[in-house]
Amino acid sequence: MTTFPYEIHATDGAARTGVLKTSRGDIRTPAFMPVGTAATVKALYMDQVRETGADIILGNTYHLMLRPGAERVKRLGGLHKFSTWKGPMLTDSGGFQVWSLSKLRKMTEEGVKFRSHIDGSEHNLTPERSIEIQADLLGADISMQLDECTPFGCSEAEARTSMELSIRWGQRSKAAFGTRDSQALFGIVQGSVFENLRRESAERLIETGYDGYAIGGLAVGEGFEKMCDVLDFTTPHLPSERPRYLMGVGKPIDLVEAVARGVDMFDCVLPTRSGRHGQAWSDHGPINIKRAEFAEDDSPLNPEIDCPASRDYSKAYLHHLFRSGEYLSAMLLSWHNIAYFQHLTARMRAAIAAGEFEAFRREFRGKWEQGQA
Ligand SMILES: O=c1[nH]cnc2c(CCNCC3CCCCC3)c3[nH]c(NCc4cccs4)nc3cc12
Numbered sequence: 001m002t003t004f005p006y007e008i009h010a011t012d013g014a015a016r017t018g019v020l021k022t023s024r025g026d027i028r029t030p031a032f033m034p035v036g037t038a039a040t041v042k043a044l045y046m047d048q049v050r051e052t053g054a055d056i057i058l059g060n061t062y063h064l065m066l067r068p069g070a071e072r073v074k075r076l077g078g079l080h081k082f083s084t085w086k087g088p089m090l091t092d093s094g095g096f097q098v099w100s101l102s103k104l105r106k107m108t109e110e111g112v113k114f115r116s117h118i119d120g121s122e123h124n125l126t127p128e129r130s131i132e133i134q135a136d137l138l139g140a141d142i143s144m145q146l147d148e149c150t151p152f153g154c155s156e157a158e159a160r161t162s163m164e165l166s167i168r169w170g171q172r173s174k175a176a177f178g179t180r181d182s183q184a185l186f187g188i189v190q191g192s193v194f195e196n197l198r199r200e201s202a203e204r205l206i207e208t209g210y211d212g213y214a215i216g217g218l219a220v221g222e223g224f225e226k227m228c229d230v231l232d233f234t235t236p237h238l239p240s241e242r243p244r245y246l247m248g249v250g251k252p253i254d255l256v257e258a259v260a261r262g263v264d265m266f267d268c269v270l271p272t273r274s275g276r277h278g279q280a281w282s283d284h285g286p287i288n289i290k291r292a293e294f295a296e297d298d299s300p301l302n303p304e305i306d307c308p309a310s311r312d313y314s315k316a317y318l319h320h321l322f323r324s325g326e327y328l329s330a331m332l333l334s335w336h337n338i339a340y341f342q343h344l345t346a347r348m349r350a351a352i353a354a355g356e357f358e359a360f361r362r363e364f365r366g367k368w369e370q371g372q373a
Contacts, residue, residue, distance in 0.1 A: 078139035284371025
């Protein structure tokens, strides 16, 4: 009995649709996981997040370990109780955000020493501490190994060194995680843009053995074409019977093209972060609601989506809210964007189940490219 059975219900080319069964509920794949940074999906109630169709959200280890502190979340009953999110939750290891947010960091074989960007306190994030925070203190259903996201543009030798560190940190993460009957641990494939390194990373992760396999080191500036190339020569080396999670991706077109290459799970800050800045997403790309062209446009953002923010408000009203700096502006656009991404993954699941994914992909790409014109 594997920790979390992954049932593949249909495939269409390399695309798959199925259900990852966790102790806190089922995750329908392809799945988009909204980012719940500080135990909240910014500007939304958890009931709203659930209504959009999201089965799983992300918890943010880096932020929560700094504030309010992982031990405090544990004392308060764990992240599910604290945030009132009842479904499955995936937490990241904290490592990625040390690079993008903290000051004064020192990376060694042991782990990453850094100072908090909030109060300057010193922290030592090791594979062992990251697993303790994620699985024991926050209580994540799916924990991520501590890894190093290899920067885009480094040499093959540098990418090998970085990939091998992530392999060793993964082994230590798994040793610390041990065997648990209602929690899962995912490994992360690195290797930058080098086919041999990606294959070797996948093979060595499989030797260690994880409940799921994430593809890291992408969406870090390599561009759409290169990301697709790396997926072409990476996903085939990952176990077909376990979930594949592409980290930090992405725009709608990225999701469609990655699903076509066998990816099952995604996370991205785009829908919530861009929503707070007035961007509303659609199959034609983003519109910025603050633009004058929407001042008297009384059409809704997307009447096809069963979400009040997409269906019941005019663009003119949303334009007014943003121009007036009203809080409701960020709430409604974030809500719409999360609902749009869920609507997109729901359409992909249905298309794969019907054996019509290639038609869906072609039609989507037509709309997307028309929107970009
Ligand atoms: O190799 C990686 N290892 C670990 N994490 C990665 C992430 C973070 C994924 N989202 C974490 C979330 C956890 C909860 C809070 C929010 C983030 C990536 N994000 C991106 N691109 C998007 C990017 C975002 C910012 C700069 S690039 N590429 C990534 C590659 C890796």
